[in-house]
Amino acid sequence: MSLVAPFRDEGTARRLLAEIARTVTRPWRIMEVCGGQTHALVRSGIDRLLPPGIEMLHGPGCPVCVTPVETIDRALAIARRREVTFCSFGDMLRVPGTDGDLLGVKARGGDVRMVASPLDALDLAARLPDREVVFFAIGFETTAPATAIAARLTRSRGVRNLSFLVAHVLVPPALQAIVRSAGTRVDAFLAAGHVCSVTGWHRYRDLATRFGVPIVIAGFEPVDLLEAIRRAVVQLEAGRHEAENAYPRAVSETGNALAQEAIAEVFEPCDREWRGIGTIPASGWRFTAAYRDIDAVTRFPAPALPSARLTVCRSGEVLVGALRPDACPAFGRECTPRTPLGATMVSGEGACAAYWHAGRARP
Amino acid sequence: MSGTARHDADASPRTDAGGCPLPHHDREVVTLAHGGGGALTRDLIETVFLPALGNPVLLRREDAGIVEIASEVARGGRLAVSTDCHVVQPLVFPGGSIGELAVHGTVNDLVMVGAAPRFLTAGFVIEEGLPITMLSGLVARMGAAARAAGVAVVAGDTKVVERGRGDGLAIVTTGIGIVPGGIALGAAGVRAGDAVIVSGTLGDHGMAVMSVRESLGFEADLVSDSAPLHELVAALLAACPATRMLRDPTRGGLAAALNEIATAARVGIEIDEAALPVRPVVAAACEMLGLDPLTVANEGKVVAVVPAESAADALATLRAHPLGRAAVRIGRVVPDHPGVVSLATRVGGGRIVPLPIGADLPRIC
Numbered sequence: 001m002s003l004v005a006p007f008r009d010e011g012t013a014r015r016l017l018a019e020i021a022r023t024v025t026r027p028w029r030i031m032e033v034c035g036g037q038t039h040a041l042v043r044s045g046i047d048r049l050l051p052p053g054i055e056m057l058h059g060p061g062c063p064v065c066v067t068p069v070e071t072i073d074r075a076l077a078i079a080r081r082r083e084v085t086f087c088s089f090g091d092m093l094r095v096p097g098t099d100g101d102l103l104g105v106k107a108r109g110g111d112v113r114m115v116a117s118p119l120d121a122l123d124l125a126a127r128l129p130d131r132e133v134v135f136f137a138i139g140f141e142t143t144a145p146a147t148a149i150a151a152r153l154t155r156s157r158g159v160r161n162l163s164f165l166v167a168h169v170l171v172p173p174a175l176q177a178i179v180r181s182a183g184t185r186v187d188a189f190l191a192a193g194h195v196c197s198v199t200g201w202h203r204y205r206d207l208a209t210r211f212g213v214p215i216v217i218a219g220f221e222p223v224d225l226l227e228a229i230r231r232a233v234v235q236l237e238a239g240r241h242e243a244e245n246a247y248p249r250a251v252s253e254t255g256n257a258l259a260q261e262a263i264a265e266v267f268e269p270c271d272r273e274w275r276g277i278g279t280i281p282a283s284g285w286r287f288t289a290a291y292r293d294i295d296a297v298t299r300f301p302a303p304a305l306p307s308a309r310l311t312v313c314r315s316g317e318v319l320v321g322a323l324r325p326d327a328c329p330a331f332g333r334e335c336t337p338r339t340p341l342g343a344t345m346v347s348g349e350g351a352c353a354a355y356w357h358a359g360r361a362r363p
Numbered sequence: 364m365s366g367t368a369r370h371d372a373d374a375s376p377r378t379d380a381g382g383c384p385l386p387h388h389d390r391e392v393v394t395l396a397h398g399g400g401g402a403l404t405r406d407l408i409e410t411v412f413l414p415a416l417g418n419p420v421l422l423r424r425e426d427a428g429i430v431e432i433a434s435e436v437a438r439g440g441r442l443a444v445s446t447d448c449h450v451v452q453p454l455v456f457p458g459g460s461i462g463e464l465a466v467h468g469t470v471n472d473l474v475m476v477g478a479a480p481r482f483l484t485a486g487f488v489i490e491e492g493l494p495i496t497m498l499s500g501l502v503a504r505m506g507a508a509a510r511a512a513g514v515a516v517v518a519g520d521t522k523v524v525e526r527g528r529g530d531g532l533a534i535v536t537t538g539i540g541i542v543p544g545g546i547a548l549g550a551a552g553v554r555a556g557d558a559v560i561v562s563g564t565l566g567d568h569g570m571a572v573m574s575v576r577e578s579l580g581f582e583a584d585l586v587s588d589s590a591p592l593h594e595l596v597a598a599l600l601a602a603c604p605a606t607r608m609l610r611d612p613t614r615g616g617l618a619a620a621l622n623e624i625a626t627a628a629r630v631g632i633e634i635d636e637a638a639l640p641v642r643p644v645v646a647a648a649c650e651m652l653g654l655d656p657l658t659v660a661n662e663g664k665v666v667a668v669v670p671a672e673s674a675a676d677a678l679a680t681l682r683a684h685p686l687g688r689a690a691v692r693i694g695r696v697v698p699d700h701p702g703v704v705s706l707a708t709r710v711g712g713g714r715i716v717p718l719p720i721g722a723d724l725p726r727i728c
Contacts, residue, residue: 010637013710045712091653116581116652222710338720349653357655359703359715 007221016226017049023233027053029185030232031178031321033171034192035062035349036220042354044222054233057184057321058354060174060277061192063139064091064347065319068273071167072097075136076105078165078300085111085128087121088136091347096340118150118164125154125162134296137166141195144168144285145259148266151287154294165296166286169272171195172207173283177274179211183322188232190218190225193247200255204243212241219247266291275343276316315342318351325355332361393493398523411499412519415506416485420517428517430482432541439544443478445469446537454501454531457571458587459662462504465534467589467662468613470512474596475609475665477548478540483509484518485536490529501532512591514538546600550627552607555698558674559632560667562595562681563588563689565617566645569659574648581651583644590663595686599667602680607668611661615719618657620666621704622718628668632704634694634716658719668696 006012032038038058041047047056060066076097079086086102093102093114106112111131115121121135137147147164154162171192178184191204201217208215214235218228228246235242245251263285272284287295312330317323325331325344335341337353344350355361397403413422420428432442449465459467465485473480485505489498509516567588574585592611600606608628612620617639625632641649641656649656663686669677674692681687704716 008709010710017711043714044708044710045714046710049710049712222708336720357717359705359717361717 004221007219007223009223012223013046013226016223016230020054020226020230020233021051023230023237024051024053025237027055028187028233028236029055029057029321030188030190030229031057031059031186032190032218032225033059033061033175034195034220035059035065035347035351035354036194037061037190037192037218037225038351039349039354040220040222041225042358042360045358046222046225050229054229056229057186058318058325058351059189059321060178060274060319061140061171061195062319062344062347062349062351063143063169064089064095065315065343065350066169066174066274066277067092067095067138067167067343068275069097070273071165072101073099074297074302075165076100076102077302078134078296079105079110079112081132081300083132084300085113085124085131085133086136087113087115087118087124087133089116089138090114091349092136092138094340095343095346118147119153122150122153122159122162125159129161131161132299133162134300135162135164137164137168140169140171140192141198141263142192144267145198145256145262148259148262151266151291151294152262155291163294163296163299164287166267167272168267168285169274170269170283170285172203173280174274174277175207175211175215177277177280177283178320179213181320181322183317184320186213186321187236188214188216190228190232191215191243193217193219193224193250196245196247196251196255198256198259200253201243201245201251202253208241208243214241215243217243217245217247217251219250274319276313276319313342315344315350315352318342318344325352326360328352332356336361391495393489393491393495393498393523395491395523395525398489398521404521407495407521411495411502412521415499415502416509416516416519418515418517420482420515421519428482428484430515430517430539432481435541435543440541441544443473443476443540443542444537445472445540446535447472449534449536450530451572452530453572453575454497456575456587457585458568459589460501460504461532461534462501462506463508463589464662465505465536466508466512466514467591469536469538470514470591470593471611471613471662471665473538473540474592475548475611476542477546477596477600477609478542479597480512480514480538480540480591480593482517482539483514483536485516485534486519487521488529488533488535489521489523490531491523491526493531498532505534508591512593548606548608550608550624550629553624553628553630553668553696554607554670555630555696556671557607557668557696558671558677558692559621559634559694559696560669560674560677560681560690560692561612561617561640562592562665562667562687563663564640564642564645565612565661565664566641566649566656566659568662569616570645570648570654572660573652581648583648585644585648588661588663590686592663592665592686595681595684596665598680598684599665599677603669603673603677605670605673606677607670609668610666612664612666613662614660616656616658616660617666618655618704618716618719621716622702624666624668625704626702628696629701631697631700631702632694633697633707634704635707636709638691638693640689640691640693657716671695
């Protein structure tokens with residue numbers, strides 16, 4: 001924790017806030033991409049300490065939130081099978097599909113387990129040789145390497161009773177979709193530090209140029225976020241739009257070579273639907289042909305069922321920064337973490353849940 | 364132990380022919396027959412329960428235990444009664460087990476209203492297949508915890524459920540304590556300006572259990588804080604008789620306890636993030652799993668609301684006891700925002716601490 005303490009220091013935070021206030025001359029809209037950053041901003045109250053001209057928009061970086069209903073419905077259908085032991089990260093368990101959620105399947109007798117890593121699913125498959133173990137592989141570039149490594153081990157160990165329902169997504173195509181969408185004006189991005197620790201940040205240089213917006217690689221502690229906001233504001237005020245790394249203690253130019261190698265071997269890019277946003281070209285990963293036999297979709301084929309569209313929930317707008325959570329008419333009324341209408345209210349990284357847990361619901 | 368079984372056998376464990384003092388069925392498991400009320404049930408009572416929990420009242424084996432409280436009542440004492448169901452997975456965790464929890468949970472509930480805990484009843488729902496040695500160990504831990512907390516188990520019952528229909532073991536305990544005359548803790552006494560104190564570090568129990576939970580286990584030096592608070596609170600009430608209200612921040616953690624106080628007393632509570640005592644290893648484990656130490660369970664902590672002018676005395680008294688070494692003032696009662704708990708963040712921001720909704724789910728990354 002002493003490692004983290006300087007990044008939560010009140011004096012440093014106040015100094016950065018003062019510097020931002022001195023620098024800013026015009027209103028700017030800055031989007032933090034990752035849900036973990038949204039959570040940190042709201043928990044520490046930083047977004048309300050910033051000078052009035054600076055508005056923080058909350059981005060799509062909540063993997064649970066952007067997983068489409070069709071995929072969750074497929075997960076529910078697989079988890080209901082008698083022979084299946086279905087493994088998922090904790091915050092996916094309560095995300096509603098068309099007909100309930102994974103916790104509901106568990107309550108009705110399905111074998112649904114919460115795991116912290118795909119490697120736990122691999123262990124479970126070894127311990128339960130008579131069960132078909134399925135891992136729900138969601139997440140951005142951060143969790144994809146672990147899925148890739150688990151897939152490789154599944155292959156190299158000859159494990160026959162483990163498969164993966166893959167819903168991995170990538171950050172850069174989503175940023176592009178937001179920049180090009182009509183509804184949102186984003187002046188600068190704070191890029192997701194942990195994603196960049198895997199991919200490296202070199203590719204964001206090109207994106208900053210193409211988009212014409214500053215992209216600052218940001219960490220997750222209050223001081224990390226304030227420093228990244230300060231750098232974004234300095235660029236904006238100077239009319240520059242470059243990528244810069246404000247999280248050098250975790251992010252390098254080229255990233256984690258081992259992780260990238262595992263991903264490249266196991267996955268290939270594919271078009272993917274994002275919940276609330278729509279299909280974004282080349283924004284997801286799927287298994288390469290060599291790994292398709294451990295794809296749960298192949299192993300448990302099912303006709304695509306019609307999935308319900310949730311009409312009240314406006315999480316799509318929240319995910320692209322077009323709607324602030326507390327501006328949604330359902331927020332804190334019909335929609336609370338107890339009765340979530342959309343995934344952004346379920347996940348700890350969802351912007352709506354972040355607002356609710358910080359007590360921003362209207363009384 | 365149906366009611367209290369009528370049988371006058373010796374309460375010590377049987378010894379095998381070889382003179383081994385261990386129960387004679389150490390490779391055996393609990394079966395449905397152990398719950399049938401016959402000889403096997405009696406066996407279980409005599410070899411497992413009575414040796415660990417026996418006391419003169421229990422050993423009389425009446426259908427109900429009869430206890431004396433006349434002298435306390437004559438001095439103006441009132442009965443406090445509390446009941447608590449205990450389930451935990453795994454049954455044994457770093458720093459405790461379901462045996463200690465079953466005592467501490469109920470004892471501490473009594474202590475929070477100012478009662479001196481005296482008696483417990485215990486109901487055991489056992490899943491078929493639980494090894495008898497394991498049951499013995501857990502009941503022995505429970506007996507030791509009861510003696511340490513100064514309570515006697517005066518009645519009990521066991522039931523056995525089919526394999527797959529229980530979770531190993533569930534223990535329901537009801538506690539009876541005496542609130543001495545003159546003590547009236549409660550929300551009605553809470554005033555704006557009062558100090559809010561917590562007796563030690565937050566989140567230790569919940570994270571210790573999570574660290575050994577199947578499929579989520581991780582290695583860390585985490586230990587449950589499960590402990591009986593009767594001595595600590597008795598010392599506090601003696602040193603600080605004006606203490607307004609006590610809560611033990613168990614399920615739902617400090618966030619739930621403070622929200623309950625704010626709601627019941629119709630006051631606001633303000634706490635300071637920088638003052639919250641959280642062990643670094645607990646904070647790190649919480650961050651890893653995306654959990655908030657404020658909502659994680661404690662089993663050996665008390666939240667006390669005391670008049671501001673008594674805060675220093677209260678803290679000194681708590682810190683003088685081994686269970687209160689890390690006691691600290693975390694905030695204050697305010698007249699604004701009744702029913703709401705607010706938190707001043709370390710970096711100078713603010714947020715509200717809502718009542719937790721359900722169990723927190725660990726986050727993805």
